[in-house]
Amino acid sequence: MSGGNVVAPQGAEIRIGKTGAILIQIGVVVAIAVIWEMSTRLGLAHPFLLPPLSAVLGRLAEDTMSGSVFLDLTLTLYRALTGFFIAAALGIPLGILMARQKLFGWFFEPLISIGFPMPKVAFIPIFILWFDIYDTSKIIMVVFSCFFPIVMATYAGTKNVDKWPLWSARSLGTREGQLLWEVILPLASPQILTGLQIALPVGMITTVVTEMLMGGRGVGGAMIQAGRFADSVGVFAGIIEIALLGMVVIRALEMLRARLLIWHPEARH
Amino acid sequence: MTSEFGIKVEGVSHSYAGRQGAGTLALKETNLEIARNEFHALLGPSGCGKSTLLYLIGGFIPVQNGVIRTPAGEVHRPGPDRGIVFQNFALFPWKTVLENVIYGLKKQNRSKEECEERARHFIKMVQLGGFENHFPSQLSGGMQQRAAIARTLAVDPDILLMDEPFGALDAQTRRVMQEELRSIWRNSRKTVVFVTHDVHEAVFLADRISIMSARPGRIEHEIETGLGLDRDDSVIESKRFIELSEQIWRLVREQAISASRGEH
Amino acid sequence: MSLALRYLPVLIFFAAWEAITFSGLVSTRLLPGLGEIGGAFAGLVASGEFFTSAARSLSRSGMGLGVAVVLGIVIGLFMATNRLFQLLINPIVRIFYPMPKSALIPLVMIWFGLGDSSKIFLIFLGCLLPVIVSSYNGARGVNHVMLWSAASLGASRAEILREVILPAALPDILAGCRTALAFSFILMVSSEFIIAKDGLGYLISTMGDGGNYPAMFAVILAVAGIGFAADRLYAAFAASSLRWKESS
Numbered sequence A: 001m002s003g004g005n006v007v008a009p010q011g012a013e014i015r016i017g018k019t020g021a022i023l024i025q026i027g028v029v030v031a032i033a034v035i036w037e038m039s040t041r042l043g044l045a046h047p048f049l050l051p052p053l054s055a056v057l058g059r060l061a062e063d064t065m066s067g068s069v070f071l072d073l074t075l076t077l078y079r080a081l082t083g084f085f086i087a088a089a090l091g092i093p094l095g096i097l098m099a100r101q102k103l104f105g106w107f108f109e110p111l112i113s114i115g116f117p118m119p120k121v122a123f124i125p126i127f128i129l130w131f132d133i134y135d136t137s138k139i140i141m142v143v144f145s146c147f148f149p150i151v152m153a154t155y156a157g158t159k160n161v162d163k164w165p166l167w168s169a170r171s172l173g174t175r176e177g178q179l180l181w182e183v184i185l186p187l188a189s190p191q192i193l194t195g196l197q198i199a200l201p202v203g204m205i206t207t208v209v210t211e212m213l214m215g216g217r218g219v220g221g222a223m224i225q226a227g228r229f230a231d232s233v234g235v236f237a238g239i240i241e242i243a244l245l246g247m248v249v250i251r252a253l254e255m256l257r258a259r260l261l262i263w264h265p266e267a268r269h
Numbered sequence B: 001m002t003s004e005f006g007i008k009v010e011g012v013s014h015s016y017a018g019r020q021g022a023g024t025l026a027l028k029e030t031n032l033e034i035a036r037n038e039f040h041a042l043l044g045p046s047g048c049g050k051s052t053l054l055y056l057i058g059g060f061i062p063v064q065n066g067v068i069r070t071p072a073g074e075v076h077r078p079g080p081d082r083g084i085v086f087q088n089f090a091l092f093p094w095k096t097v098l099e100n101v102i103y104g105l106k107k108q109n110r111s112k113e114e115c116e117e118r119a120r121h122f123i124k125m126v127q128l129g130g131f132e133n134h135f136p137s138q139l140s141g142g143m144q145q146r147a148a149i150a151r152t153l154a155v156d157p158d159i160l161l162m163d164e165p166f167g168a169l170d171a172q173t174r175r176v177m178q179e180e181l182r183s184i185w186r187n188s189r190k191t192v193v194f195v196t197h198d199v200h201e202a203v204f205l206a207d208r209i210s211i212m213s214a215r216p217g218r219i220e221h222e223i224e225t226g227l228g229l230d231r232d233d234s235v236i237e238s239k240r241f242i243e244l245s246e247q248i249w250r251l252v253r254e255q256a257i258s259a260s261r262g263e264h
Numbered sequence C: 001m002s003l004a005l006r007y008l009p010v011l012i013f014f015a016a017w018e019a020i021t022f023s024g025l026v027s028t029r030l031l032p033g034l035g036e037i038g039g040a041f042a043g044l045v046a047s048g049e050f051f052t053s054a055a056r057s058l059s060r061s062g063m064g065l066g067v068a069v070v071l072g073i074v075i076g077l078f079m080a081t082n083r084l085f086q087l088l089i090n091p092i093v094r095i096f097y098p099m100p101k102s103a104l105i106p107l108v109m110i111w112f113g114l115g116d117s118s119k120i121f122l123i124f125l126g127c128l129l130p131v132i133v134s135s136y137n138g139a140r141g142v143n144h145v146m147l148w149s150a151a152s153l154g155a156s157r158a159e160i161l162r163e164v165i166l167p168a169a170l171p172d173i174l175a176g177c178r179t180a181l182a183f184s185f186i187l188m189v190s191s192e193f194i195i196a197k198d199g200l201g202y203l204i205s206t207m208g209d210g211g212n213y214p215a216m217f218a219v220i221l222a223v224a225g226i227g228f229a230a231d232r233l234y235a236a237f238a239a240s241s242l243r244w245k246e247s248s
Helices: A019-042 A053-066 A068-100 A104-114 A120-131 A135-159 A163-171 A176-216 A220-228 A232-260 B050-058 B096-105 B113-127 B139-154 B171-188 B199-205 B231-238 B239-263 C003-023 C034-046 C051-081 C083-096 C101-112 C117-141 C142-152 C156-195 C200-209 C213-241
Strands: B005-016 B023-037 B041-044 B066-070 B083-086 B157-163 B191-196 B208-213 B220-224
Touching: A019 A053, A053 A232, A053 C156, A068 A104, A068 A135, A068 A220, A068 A232, A068 B157, A104 A135, A104 C003, A120 A135, A120 A232, A120 C156, A120 C200, A120 C213, A163 A176, A176 A220, A176 A232, A176 C101, A176 C156, A220 A232, A220 C101, A232 C083, A232 C101, B005 B050, B005 B191, B023 B050, B023 B066, B023 B191, B023 B220, B023 C200, B041 B050, B041 B199, B041 C117, B050 B083, B050 B157, B050 C117, B050 C142, B083 B220, B083 C142, B096 B113, B096 B139, B113 C117, B139 B171, B139 C142, B139 C156, B171 B199, B171 C051, B191 B199, B199 B231, B199 B239, B220 B239, B231 B239, B231 C003, B231 C083, C003 C034, C034 C051, C034 C213, C051 C083, C051 C117, C051 C156, C051 C200, C051 C213, C101 C117, C101 C156, C117 C156, C142 C156, C156 C200, C200 C213
Parallel strands: B041 B191, B041 B208, B083 B157, B157 B191
Antiparallel strands: B005 B023, B005 B066, B208 B220
């Protein structure tokens, strides 16, 4: 079923080719940009509430020249990714242990499943109290919020591995110690990656919030400062920066998934 | 007997859009006339376009070239005059068996009581009495197909399109279902187009069989089975059945081999 | 496994907490004892402060989430069934979906000030995208065989959308709403930390700023508990709406 439409088999549907589809989508983005710019120029929107796009892009260019964009983006990225990787390094092994070792499963399963749906940002004041307001406390907060989805996904993925491939591998002479690396991890990897893909945006959200609350630059810190000084151009510039950063980081993880799961049926799409 | 046609397919070609604009020709200038109340089987190797032809008759995919006619007129879109039974996944999993069968009836001008009564009647006919309030997920594959058949028959279509309806069933269940389908057809008299790649199934069920070639698909042979109207399980031991199956199997095999050559 | 054995680890966790505070290993300023926290919580309940704040916060997230769910389902289903609409909305979704929604906090502050509407709008925006995306994916994933069956049984386009695509996409839609529910709590708490004059997040900050750590811990644990309970209630509701999925 090409064309992306699920209802009309009748052929009554408007047919839009691939090139047409791309043009329409580019058109939408251009139209939004034009409407944005014009609405302030024509006085339809107050320039404080909606500064003209040109002013926002100008600010972005200025900050790029001065290098402050890179400083903020690098800091935010550093905090988000460090926390994310630490959470993965802790969460994946714990999830596997929980699925493979009864005692671990018994002890951690209820704690993780209670912790999973809690809004972790509520704990920020505790982390400020314990670790102050610098990078350590921000990164620990990111670890804390990424950790639960990663453990949950790894645990579920490892637990759901069928017995058939394990039996096949054993009968082909795989030793118990090799089973984990050669069979279980590859089979659980789609779900582990899904867990990572859930955790990363959560980590980004948390990073921005911690930066807004604790300061110390980064995109979140710069934005809240701009907000407090009623510098709406700065706020919009920050939104564009963080949107681009989010897009790049999430796209990178999608590409990693496509690369790692090249054997999986999902790769065919 | 002169103008009593069930379905007329005239010069129908169909190609699917490919990635780089070059389409795949799935069906090439196909002509087929099926008599009213005939049980017709479309037989051929996979990829021969037999399902495409069925979907065209059903009006699910638009006719690009040629014309398809039924007694109700030219085919442009799906409609309750042409009921369809798919291989699987066609039942609404959130509706019970009864609700599934009632669904199509509610689209017709029938009273609530009549809908329910009629639905229960068809559920009994396909031997699902007692399972009215079960969800599809609670039924076996064979029972799900019975429910799908009941749902399609209930709206009383003139034409019954069947897309390998027993393809996902185990061998024993399939045999039972084939016999039941044949007897349901005997009692209800409908024009049936039955797509399959199982030679025995086609010979056992159909009055006439079209054997299709692959890439591009077209009808290569049309064969009258001549096994009589009333058949039961014993017919498969008859000389005629065995010879016919042999002969058709050879024809299908040729098509399958040439199709697999074409792939390389 | 009995319920007691299953939740024994939770008891062990709290027992360890008590042991640490009791032993004096960690100052009770950093980690108040459970009794102290309970006492502080009782005080907040008695003064009515807790319930007033909770009502403010929950009504905000409820409103933002509710509008997002309704609008998100409608947009997602229309995207799946109308190619032109899909092309018009898709670029907007693609740009906003990966953006950390907390970045919009300063924006809603500029637009709506410190009142209710800023938080409601933020929660609405944050919850809208996961609902749109899951409804769209769910509707696109509906097997065409089911749609063709409905069409051949005499259903019109609108009927197919309402009677087939919507229920068939429901598992995905419900999963998307669960994500949205989690987002609504995250955004509610963070926006109340940063731009509020009332609500649970604000209560946590004021207690922390005032050095009343037992009360701060109490409200944090209460918020975590409410988030957990909301998720469990929702999961039970979703499971009961999808009873047809389980096979006996």
